[in-house]
Each structure stands twice: as structure tokens, then as C-alpha cells.
Amino acid sequence: xxxxAPQGFSAAGVAAGLxxxxxxxxxxxxxxxxxxxxxxxxxxxRCKANPVLWSEQAIRTGSARAVVINSxxxxxxxxxxxxxxxxxxxxxxxxxxxxxPVDVQVCSTGLIGLLNDRDALLGGxxxxxxxxxxxxxxxxxxxxxxxxxxxxxxxxxxxGYTIGGMAKxxxxxxxxxxxxxxxxxxxxxLTPAECDAALRHATARSFDRLDSDxxxxxNDTVLLMASGASGVKPGAQTFADQLTDxxxxxxxxxxxxxxxxxxxxxxxxxxxxxxxxxxxxxxAVARSALFKTAIYGRDPNWGRILASVGTTGAAFDPADxxxxxxxxxxxxxxxxxxxxxxxxxxxxxxHVRIDLKxxxxxxxxxxxxxxxxxxxxxxxxxx
Amino acid sequence: xxxxAPQGFSAAGVAAGLxxxxxxxxxxxxxxxxxxxxxxxxxxxRCKANPVLWSEQAIRTGSARAVVINSxxxxxxxxxxxxxxxxxxxxxxxxxxxxxPVDVQVCSTGLIGLLNDRDALLGGxxxxxxxxxxxxxxxxxxxxxxxxxxxxxxxxxxxGYTIGGMAKxxxxxxxxxxxxxxxxxxxxxLTPAECDAALRHATARSFDRLDSDxxxxxNDTVLLMASGASGVKPGAQTFADQLTDxxxxxxxxxxxxxxxxxxxxxxxxxxxxxxxxxxxxxxAVARSALFKTAIYGRDPNWGRILASVGTTGAAFDPADxxxxxxxxxxxxxxxxxxxxxxxxxxxxxxHVRIDLKxxxxxxxxxxxxxxxxxxxxxxxxxx
Numbered sequence: 001x002x003x004x005a006p007q008g009f010s011a012a013g014v015a016a017g018l019x020x021x022x023x024x025x026x027x028x029x030x031x032x033x034x035x036x037x038x039x040x041x042x043x044x045x046r047c048k049a050n051p052v053l054w055s056e057q058a059i060r061t062g063s064a065r066a067v068v069i070n071s072x073x074x075x076x077x078x079x080x081x082x083x084x085x086x087x088x089x090x091x092x093x094x095x096x097x098x099x100x101p102v103d104v105q106v107c108s109t110g111l112i113g114l115l116n117d118r119d120a121l122l123g124g125x126x127x128x129x130x131x132x133x134x135x136x137x138x139x140x141x142x143x144x145x146x147x148x149x150x151x152x153x154x155x156x157x158x159x160g161y162t163i164g165g166m167a168k169x170x171x172x173x174x175x176x177x178x179x180x181x182x183x184x185x186x187x188x189x190l191t192p193a194e195c196d197a198a199l200r201h202a203t204a205r206s207f208d209r210l211d212s213d214x215x216x217x218x219n220d221t222v223l224l225m226a227s228g229a230s231g232v233k234p235g236a237q238t239f240a241d242q243l244t245d246x247x248x249x250x251x252x253x254x255x256x257x258x259x260x261x262x263x264x265x266x267x268x269x270x271x272x273x274x275x276x277x278x279x280x281x282x283x284a285v286a287r288s289a290l291f292k293t294a295i296y297g298r299d300p301n302w303g304r305i306l307a308s309v310g311t312t313g314a315a316f317d318p319a320d321x322x323x324x325x326x327x328x329x330x331x332x333x334x335x336x337x338x339x340x341x342x343x344x345x346x347x348x349x350x351h352v353r354i355d356l357k358x359x360x361x362x363x364x365x366x367x368x369x370x371x372x373x374x375x376x377x378x379x380x381x382x383x
Numbered sequence: 384x385x386x387x388a389p390q391g392f393s394a395a396g397v398a399a400g401l402x403x404x405x406x407x408x409x410x411x412x413x414x415x416x417x418x419x420x421x422x423x424x425x426x427x428x429r430c431k432a433n434p435v436l437w438s439e440q441a442i443r444t445g446s447a448r449a450v451v452i453n454s455x456x457x458x459x460x461x462x463x464x465x466x467x468x469x470x471x472x473x474x475x476x477x478x479x480x481x482x483x484p485v486d487v488q489v490c491s492t493g494l495i496g497l498l499n500d501r502d503a504l505l506g507g508x509x510x511x512x513x514x515x516x517x518x519x520x521x522x523x524x525x526x527x528x529x530x531x532x533x534x535x536x537x538x539x540x541x542x543g544y545t546i547g548g549m550a551k552x553x554x555x556x557x558x559x560x561x562x563x564x565x566x567x568x569x570x571x572x573l574t575p576a577e578c579d580a581a582l583r584h585a586t587a588r589s590f591d592r593l594d595s596d597x598x599x600x601x602n603d604t605v606l607l608m609a610s611g612a613s614g615v616k617p618g619a620q621t622f623a624d625q626l627t628d629x630x631x632x633x634x635x636x637x638x639x640x641x642x643x644x645x646x647x648x649x650x651x652x653x654x655x656x657x658x659x660x661x662x663x664x665x666x667a668v669a670r671s672a673l674f675k676t677a678i679y680g681r682d683p684n685w686g687r688i689l690a691s692v693g694t695t696g697a698a699f700d701p702a703d704x705x706x707x708x709x710x711x712x713x714x715x716x717x718x719x720x721x722x723x724x725x726x727x728x729x730x731x732x733x734h735v736r737i738d739l740k741x742x743x744x745x746x747x748x749x750x751x752x753x754x755x756x757x758x759x760x761x762x763x764x765x766x
Contacts, residue, residue: 047693047701047717077689079702079718112686113719218690289672289753290761297762303495306460307601310430318430319462334430335462336496370672372758378673379680379754 002153004137005164006187008032008227012131013143016124018072018116024143025072026124029183030097030132031065035228038064039196040105041203043220049076050086051106052219058090058102062192064225065103067183068093068125069144071168073110076218085118092122096129107181107221109146109168141166144181147377152253156246160232161188163242167250169217180207180254182222184246187230188239199224201240206247209279210255210366211286222247255366260373263295265350268364271357277314278363281354284308285365292370295350300343302331305354315358322355385536387520388547389570391415391610395514396526399507401455401499407526408455409507412566413480413515414448418611421447422579423488424586426603432459433469434489435602441473441485445575447608448486450566451476451508452527454551456493459601468501475505479512490564490604492529492551524549527564530760535636539629543615544571546625550633552600563590563637565605567629570613571622582607584623589630592662593638593749594669605630638749643756646678648733651747654740660697661746664737667691668748675753681728685714688735698741705738 004011011029018025031038040059042052058064068089075082086106094101108116131139141151145168152167169180190198203222224243234242255264267285272278285291288308294301302323310318323331328343330336350369368374387394394412401408414421423442425435441447451472458465469489477484491499514522524534528551535550552563573581586605607626617625638647650668655661668674671691677684685706693701706714711725733752751757 045690045693046695047689047704074686077686077714077717077719079716112684112690113714218686218693287670289757293758293761296758299762301495303457303460303601306430307428307495310428310601312429321430331460331496333462334460336460370758371762372755374672375676375679375753375755375758378676379682 002137002141002155002166003029003164003183003185004134005155006162006185006227008187008229009185010132010134011136011140012128012133013139014124014127014131016127017120018070024139025070026121026128027069027140027143028093028125028128028132029067029140029185031225031227033227035189035226036063036065036103037190037192037195037226038062038224039192039199040221040223041199043217045218047218049074049108049219050078050082051075051108052221053083054086054090055105055107055221058105061102063103064105064223065099066093066097067105067107067223069107069181070116070121070124071109071144071146073108073114073116074112074219075108075116076112078113078115082115085116085121088118089121089125092125093129096126105223107219109144109181109219112218137164137166144168147259149257152250154246154249156242158188158234158239158242161186161230161234163246165246165250167254169254180220182250184224184243187227189228189231189233190226194236195224195226197236198240198243202243202247205244206251209364210251211283251366255368258368259377260371261368262371263348263350263369265295265352265367265369266364267352267367268362269354269356270362271355271359272361272363273315273359275361275363278361279365280312281309281314281356282363282365284312286367289370295345296369296371298345300325300330300340300345305352306331306334309354314356316356320357324353326351385520385524385538385549386412386547386566386568387517388538389545389568389610391570391612392568393515393517394519394523395511395516396522397507397510397514399510400503401453407522408453409504409511410452410523410526411476411508411511411515412450412523412568414608414610416610418572418609419446419448419486420573420575420578420609421445421607422575422582423604423606424582426600428601430601432457432491432602433461433465434458434491435604436466437469437473438488438490438604441488444485446486447488447606448482449476449480450488450490450606452490452564453499453504453507454492454527454529456491456497456499457495457602458491458499459495461496461498465498468499468504471501472504472508475508476512479509488606492527492564492602495601520547520549527551530642532640535633537629537632539625541571541617541622541625544569544613544617546629548629548633550637552637563603565633567607567626570610572611572614572616573609577619578607578609580619581623581626585626585630588627589634592747593634594666634749638751641751642760643754644751645754646731646733646752648678648735648750648752649747650735650750651745652737652739653745654738654742655744655746656698656742658744658746661744662748663695664692664697664739665746665748667695669750672753678728678733679752679754683708683713683723683726683728688737689714689717692737697739699739703740707736709734
């Protein structure tokens with residue numbers, strides 16, 4: 001059910017002909033109210049797509065009645081014509097739904113530089129609005145897929161209210177916000193400011209800790225819409241934590257379906273002087289092509305890990321680091337540790353634990369390995 | 384001839400049994416004087432190998448009479464035992480050459496975490512010293528190879544003096560200084576301070592602009608030794624420029640032989656507000672796995688280039704960028720430009736030109752594509 005699990009939401013996904021495959025490519029999620037509180041976070045990439053330029057302005061009202069998402073073209077670097085298509089999308093959806101265009105968020109995903117076919121897209125918006133249903137979450141989740149092999153949906157149940165979400169993303173997955181399209185819905189009673197605070201708390205601890213391939217998207221958007229239909233006002237921290245759980249669930253679904261990945265790797269940094277230090281170290285390791293190819297090759301190569309740790313500004317003693325891979329401490333006190341042949345890297349899940357021995361803070365970054373399939377997917381096809 | 388092209392140098396390379404293949408693995412280059420001015424730059428990785436820890440201290444004298452280089456083991460993260468092996472290397476070479484150990488620079492390359500066999504290494508030092516010859520440059524250049532498929536040597540001739548150099552490196556090639564082993568020699572008459580100034584000028588404009596795979600080594604060293612044997616004192620700027628030419632020649636040889644590479648890519652950034660801006664943008668593009676796989680796939684995907692440009696802090700207008708690939712302006716004013724089918728990416732050399740339209744400064748970063756062969760080399764073997 002995902003985005004339609006909470007009360008007060010309807011959704012649909014339709015095929016508008018934007019994808020050459022004929023698969024579903026336009027989704028609409030409507031907030032039926034009574035409230036329309038909303039918040040969103042967007043890519044921090046300075047080269048932003050037209051729908052991001054629109055939605056960033058529109059969300060300043062703190063309100064969103066609907067979101068229109070198309071796959072089959074990112075509408076990024078398509079100039080004034082591209083912005084006009086985004087604007088027409090919001091106007092068409094607003095007219096059909098009886099809301100102001102500014103209450104319509106727009107997201108696009110697909111190839112950069114490709115102008116979406118205006119007639120096809122607007123036709124898809126009309127079809128999707130006509131198909132809106134209170135159980136339409138799964139069809140919407142399917143329509144936003146690009147190179148995803150499965151749709152990503154999740155639901156968390158609170159005391160008297162529900163949070164739902166859907167996400168897409170399989171490449172250009174890296175931190176600095178979002179790097180994917182995500183729609184989160186809830187029937188909890190929340191002000192726009194409460195939505196914003198909870199969303200920033202959640203994304204900073206979930207999507208922001210994902211770095212599959214180091215490449216930051218131009219189109220990333222995470223949108224939270226609250227209908228208030230449950231009539232329940234949750235505690236701020238409770239809701240933020242539940243939203244974080246939901247976002248982590250979706251983030252790990254993205255990780256599991258990342259382009260060409262053979263392993264899902266969690267890099268846990270412990271003993272850090274600060275959480276920022278822990279995350280900086282985790283990100284540096286997650287960006288190392290040599291580390292990522294080693295994991296693909298089932299090689300517990302701790303030397304490549306320490307070489308990455310050494311590029312950071314985090315507090316640590318280069319002569320006193322420990323590294324464990326899947327529970328085996330292969331490097332102890334910056335030297336040889338236990339027998340590396342004990343490390344089993346056949347399984348898909350890999351846990352790397354780096355102890356900086358410089359404090360009590362921790363942080364985890366999730367990444368994937370670098371595989372032949374990744375090279376193939378990203379060299380054989382434009383995306 | 385490389386390092387033995389200038390007067391006053393002898394060199395040798397021998398097989399000491401450190402490499403399981405039995406190939407040459409220990410090189411010695413001796414400065415026969417009359418002068419022994421020297422300067423060196425080292426990796427800025429905080430996780431430094433034992434030979435770097437030694438050589439950083441030893442070079443403070445501004446003098447080096449010899450350098451010993453072994454392949455077959457990086458002697459990094461080998462603890463006090465590893466440092467003792469490095470120290471014994473300097474002592475043994477110093478004794479055999481009749482110079483102080485502090486006048487001996489030591490470099491190692493190979494697998495991190497592997498302690499070099501002390502007896503084999505010291506035996507190799509003795510053999511190499513015995514084999515020193517004024518035409519020994521090529522054998523030394525061969526002995527420092529690891530995954531290199533060819534040795535890298537270069538010579539530049541000044542007015543009455545000569546500069547020679549050799550280098551090794553095929554992976555862990557990224558900026559922040561050096562990321563390879565390089566020995567440069569000259570018979571020009573230079574003080575240690577003049578060596579240092581010229582070396583920093585040259586490396587900042589050559590090796591520092593190479594980013595093959597984003598991975599920074601723990602062992603990088605670039606050493607310049609001046610014998611003064613020509614008796615000629617060059618102009619400071621003239622010498623620095625000639626040394627830069629030599630270093631660029633060696634850097635491009637490293638680029639051409641990078642692990643698994645199918646293309647040599649120069650990313651030229653023009654119209655930048657500052658050289659730093661130009662280099663930041665070039666590095667961001669060079670680090671993009673999606674850009675690198677696209678080039679491998681002969682796909683002139685300018686969207687992936689702009690997505691990388693957008694992650695930087697450089698001055699530019701996101702709506703007014705031009706990108707040319709091999710002479711075809713595929714992106715103009717941040718929109719579609721000339722026909723991308725005109726771009727020929729079959730050849731090995733690729734030139735990407737990004738115009739930020741924000742000033743008159745320029746900068747070029749060199750990188751490689753990301754290929755199946757890179758993944759294979761770095762997943763199938765430990766290094």
C-alpha cells in the first residue's frame with residue numbers, strides 16, 4: 001500500500017508513452033486532507049533539474065495537495081522549454097484536482113538533457129488523476145521506476161496514525177541529500193514546520209548515509225505530505241524516529257537494488273571523536289574504487305580501507321586503527337590481525353567495522369561494491 | 384637512460400626475490416656528486432608507509448646521496464618491524480656506499496600490510512650497489528614496476544645540463560600529491576632550496592593533476608637529486624619549467640598505462656574565475672564513476688558531466704555552461720548542443736572541454752575511463 005497506507009491519500013500510476021518500453025511512467029499522489037502540511041528536501045547539486053527548481057519554490061508555502069512524478073526523462077538541462085513543461089504539469093494537475101498549481105509538487109527522473117514530450121506527459125497526468133484510488137500506492141511506486149528492478153515501498157504504524165513511503169533510485173546514489181525520488185505520506189496531524197523538522201531529522205540519518213556510487217543526482221527530491229486524517233498528533237521525537245525508521249527501510253531497499261551491485265556493504269565507524277568524523281571516514285571508504293572492487297573480488301583487503309581512512313581529517317592515530325570485516329579483526333593496531341582467510345565474503349551482506357579509538361561516537365555509511373555489472377549497465381546504456 | 388642521463392649518477396636494478404615472479408624488484412640510484420642537493424614531496428595520506436616516515440625525516444637535511452626502491456611489498460602498516468627493515472635498508476646502503484644512512488632515501492611499493500623479507504631486501508641492496516652503472520637507468524626503472532606494463536622514463540635537455548626521471552604507478556593514482564614513486568635527477572648546480580622550489584612547482588602542475596581512480600596511495604614519493612656535475616647553474620624559472628615538462632611527460636606515461644584503462648581523458652576547464660575553481664571542477668568530473676563508465680561505453684554523456692560540475696563550489700551559472708567532447712560542443716548554454724553522434728570516442732585520447740564562462744583561468748585534470756578490465760584487475764588480485 002505504501003503511500004496510500006495512511007488515511008487521506010490516493011494514488012495512481014499510468015503509462016503515458018514517455019518510456020520507450022511502454023511501461024508505466026507517470027504517477028500522481030494526492031493528499032485528500034483535511035490538512036495539506038508538507039515539507040521537502042532537494043538535491044544540493046547546483047545543477048538542478050527543472051522540476052526541482054519548481055518544487056523548491058512551491059514547497060515554501062508549507063503545503064502540497066499532490067505530487068506528479070514522471071520517469072522516462074529527467075527534464076534537467078532542457079532550458080526554458082523544460083521549465084514550461086514542468087509548469088504546465090503543475091497547472092494541468094492543479095486544474096484537474098481543483099487545487100492551485102503551487103500546491104502541486106513535480107518530480108522527474110530519467111536521462112539528463114531529454115525534454116519530456118509535453119502532450120504525452122500531460123495526457124498521462126490526466127489519465128493518472130482519473131485513476132486515483134485509495135489503494136493505488138503500488139501502481140504509483142511502479143510508475144516511478146527507471147533502472148530499478150523492483151519498486152520500493154514501506155509502511156510504519158504509529159499509535160493511531162500511519163506513515164507510508166515509496167522511493168526510486170538505482171544509480172547516482174550518493175549523499176549530500178537525497179539522490180533519489182521519495183514520497184512519504186502520513187495521516188498524522190502535523191504543521192508544515194513539524195513536517196520539515198521530522199523530514200530533515202530522518203533524511204540526515206537515512207538517505208544521506210547512502211553512497212552507492214559517489215554520484216550525486218540533479219533531480220533528487222524527498223517529499224513528506226501529511227493529511228491529518230487520523231486526527232492524531234504524535235510526539236515530535238516519536239514521529240521523527242518513526243519517519244527515520246521508514247526512510248532507513250527505503251534507503252536499504254535502494255541499496256539492495258543498486259545498479260550492478262553484488263554486495264550491500266555497511267561501513268560502521270566506531271570510537272570516533274565526533275559523529276561527523278565517523279561519517280567522513282565512512283564516506284571516504286565508500287568512495288574508494290579499490291575497496292569496492294576488492295569486496296567484489298571477495299578480498300578482505302584492509303590496506304585499501306586504511307589508505308582511504310588516511311585521506312580524511314578525522315581524529316585518529318594512524319598507528320592504532322582496528323578493522324573488522326564480517327566479524328574478523330583482520331587489522332589490529334594498524335597491523336596484521338586475525339587470519340584473513342576466516343572472512344566469508346560470499347554472502348551479499350558485508351559489515352566493515354573501523355575503530356578509530358579516539359572517542360565514543362559512531363556512524364554508518366552504506367555502499368555497494370564495484371562490479372562488472374555496474375560498468376556494463378553504465379557504459380552500455382545512456383542514463 | 385632516464386635517471387642516469389645527467390652526469391654524476393649511476394643506477395641498477397636487480398632481482399632480490401621479493402616478487403614471487405622473480406622479476407627485478409630492488410633499484411638503487413646513486414648521486415656521485417660533486418653536490419648532493421635534494422628535495423622530495425610525499426603522499427599527503429595520513430596513513431603513511433614506513434619508508435615515507437623515514438624519508439620525510441631524512442630529506443630535511445636537504446641532501447640525498449642515494450635512493451633505494453623496492454617493489455614486491457609496500458612496507459605499510461607493518462609496525463615497528465617494518466620501520467626496522469626500512470632503517471636497515473638505509474644503513475646497509477649507506478655502509479656499502481660510504482655515506483651516512485640519513486643520506487639514503489628509501490621507497491617501497493606493493494601490497495599494503497606485507498612486511499618485506501629483510502634478508503632478501505638487504506641482499507638485493509648489496510647486489511644493486513655492486514651493479515651500479517652510469518647507464519643503469521633502464522634496469523632501475525624496470526625494477527620499480529608493480530602492475531605497470533611498461534617502465535616510465537623521460538629526459539629533458541637544458542642549456543649545458545640534463546634532467547632525467549623514472550616513475551612507476553598504475554593504480555591508486557589520485558591527486559593530493561604524487562601517488563606514485565618518481566625519481567628525478569639532474570646535473571644542474573642547485574641548492575637544496577632551489578631543488579625544493581622547482582620540485583613543488585613541477586609536481587603541482589603534473590602528478591597532482593592526475594586522477595586515474597580517485598585512490599590516494601600510502602607510499603607516494605617524488606624525489607629530486609642534483610649532482611651539480613655539469614657545473615651549470617640554470618635560471619630558477621627556466622629549470623622549474625623544464626622540470627615541469629619532464630614531470631608532465633612521466634605523468635602522462637602513468638596515465639597511458641593505468642590499470643585497465645581504455646581511454647586517456649584530459650578534462651580542460653576554461654572560463655574559470657580562478658585556477659583553483661578550474662581544478663576543482665576537473666577533479667569532480669574525473670571522480671565520477673558514471674562519467675568514466677560513459678566514456679568507456681563511447682557515450683558522450685554530457686548530463687553526467689554537468690551533474691558532477693554541480694557538486695562543486697566553483698563560480699559558474701548552472702544555466703550557462705558549455706561542454707565539448709573531442710571538439711564537438713554537445714552541450715551549449717546548459718542545453719542540447721551539436722549532434723552527439725558526431726563525437727568519435729573510438730580513439731584512446733579523449734578531450735573534454737568545460738567552459739564555466741566566469742573568468743579567464745584554466746586548468747586540466749587527466750583521468751582514465753572505468754572499464755571491465757579495471758574491475759577485473761582490482762577484484763581478481765590483491766594489491
